Amino acid sequence: MTQRKKLNLKELELQLPAIETNETKIILGGNDYEDGIFHLINEEGDTIVHIIDNCVDGNPGGGNNVGGSQEGNNAGADDDQGDFDHYYDYDYDDGYADGNVDYSQGPPTTSPFHTPTGLSNGMNLAQPNINMDPLIDDGVQDATIMAQVQGILSSNSVIKGLLGFYNNGYFNLTIGSETIPNANGQSTGAITGFDSTSNWTTVYIALNELGFNENGWQWDWTGLDNMGFDHSSLNTIEELVAILAHESIHAKHNADFLNALHENGMNMSDTRNWMISQGYSTEYINAWFSVDANGNVGFNPNHGDAVHTYMQNHDQDIIQHAIDEFRTDMHQLQQTVDNLRQEADFAYKESLSSNPMGESDQSDWAEYYQTLQHQLNELLYDWGAFIDKGF
Ligand SMILES: [Zn+2]
Numbered sequence: 569m570t571q572r573k574k575l576n577l578k579e580l581e582l583q584l585p586a587i588e589t590n591e592t593k594i595i596l597g598g599n600d601y602e603d604g605i606f607h608l609i610n611e612e613g614d615t616i617v618h619i620i621d622n623c624v625d626g627n628p629g630g631g632n633n634v635g636g637s638q639e640g641n642n643a644g645a646d647d648d649q650g651d652f653d654h655y656y657d658y659d660y661d662d663g664y665a666d667g668n669v670d671y672s673q674g675p676p677t678t679s680p681f682h683t684p685t686g687l688s689n690g691m692n693l694a695q696p697n698i699n700m701d702p703l704i705d706d707g708v709q710d711a712t713i714m715a716q717v718q719g720i721l722s723s724n725s726v727i728k729g730l731l732g733f734y735n736n737g738y739f740n741l742t743i744g745s746e747t748i749p750n751a752n753g754q755s756t757g758a759i760t761g762f763d764s765t766s767n768w769t770t771v772y773i774a775l776n777e778l779g780f781n782e783n784g785w786q787w788d789w790t791g792l793d794n795m796g797f798d799h800s801s802l803n804t805i806e807e808l809v810a811i812l813a814h815e816s817i818h819a820k821h822n823a824d825f826l827n828a829l830h831e832n833g834m835n836m837s838d839t840r841n842w843m844i845s846q847g848y849s850t851e852y853i854n855a856w857f858s859v860d861a862n863g864n865v866g867f868n869p870n871h872g873d874a875v876h877t878y879m880q881n882h883d884q885d886i887i888q889h890a891i892d893e894f895r896t897d898m899h900q901l902q903q904t905v906d907n908l909r910q911e912a913d914f915a916y917k918e919s920l921s922s923n924p925m926g927e928s929d930q931s932d933w934a935e936y937y938q939t940l941q942h943q944l945n946e947l948l949y950d951w952g953a954f955i956d957k958g959f
Pocket of ligand 1: 818
């Protein structure tokens with residue numbers, strides 16, 4: 569057996585190849601791990617890691633936009649209020665009885681509407697170890713995709729949980745984009761990999777630039793992806809949630825692996841033994857490592873397939889939970905916006921009425937209208953990428 573030495577991070581960095589575009593394309597072309605992509609043990613037996621996961625395969629186009637539930641909207645009482653018939657959703661939780669707002673004193677002095685609380689349960693994207701600059705620095709019209717990715721990451725508690733190593737500042741996460749051509753009739757939504765120039769402290773997620781344009785994410789798949797998750801019921805924005813959840817699982821696995829490597833001097837054999845001692849399952853450990861006839865531990869050359877099989881067996885519920893939470897959040901957001909619009913419309917018409925409701929005059933209603941409109945504009949500014957999209 570070859571005697572192996574341990575490398576410190578600087579020594580390791582000097583021996584590690586940077587991820588090059590052509591290598592990336594080979595892997596992205598459909599689980600082709602030939603051509604020595606994974607140079608995991610060099611001639612001296614030193615461990616070298618070089619990994620890119622291939623993700624979210626599927627056939628573009630032909631999707632059906634099922635979208636979120638729309639029932640329950642505008643189902644309230646239709647009381648005649650003079651200048652304008654207004655009504656409220658039965659499930660509009662504003663602290664008032666539905667359809668029973670008291671305007672006897674005129675309009676409320678403050679808005680009775682609250683931003684849905686579920687929208688702030690996600691990642692803290694302001695942390696310095698979260699870098700999304702590459703998503704906007706590549707010359708593509710990326711404002712909408714940026715808003716979509718930020719909105720999903722910052723609102724989704726499932727994804728936040730997956731990205732805990734990054735959300736807590738332990739490793740760095742870079743989110744960007746690159747062009748990933750279709751291969752073998754399949755499209756790739758995104759890739760996740762290690763940034764080998766970062767002393768093995770950074771994981772990147774890159775969305776496929778072919779999948780979005782100035783109007784945001786565009787691809788809508790049907791059928792199963794490479795972890796067996798069925799995309800048929802997802803609308804176009806939910807596809808992006810599924811992609812980000814899928815890549816976040818990879819990023820979690822990669823952070824597990826990085827953490828184990830750093831705990832063990834970047835030595836593959838020690839890292840494997842440590843993961844065994846920590847209780848990681850054999851299936852999970854085998855997805856990362858291979859052991860040859862001489863007992864040399866290396867990186868599993870079939871990692872891409874193995875990790876997707878692992879995800880198929882264990883992680884499908886996570887994707888579904890992320891989507892379910894997103895649907896609930898966006899449905900609540902849409903209801904709030906709908907109710908704000910109704911109330912603002914009502915206030916506006918009262919402000920023009922010769923006989924406005926309650927002990928008030930037109931200016932009170934005009935002021936109330938401005939308050940509601942301001943709140944509505946703030947919601948549209950922050951969450952406009954998800955409003956009026958069928959949720
Ligand atoms: Zn994947």
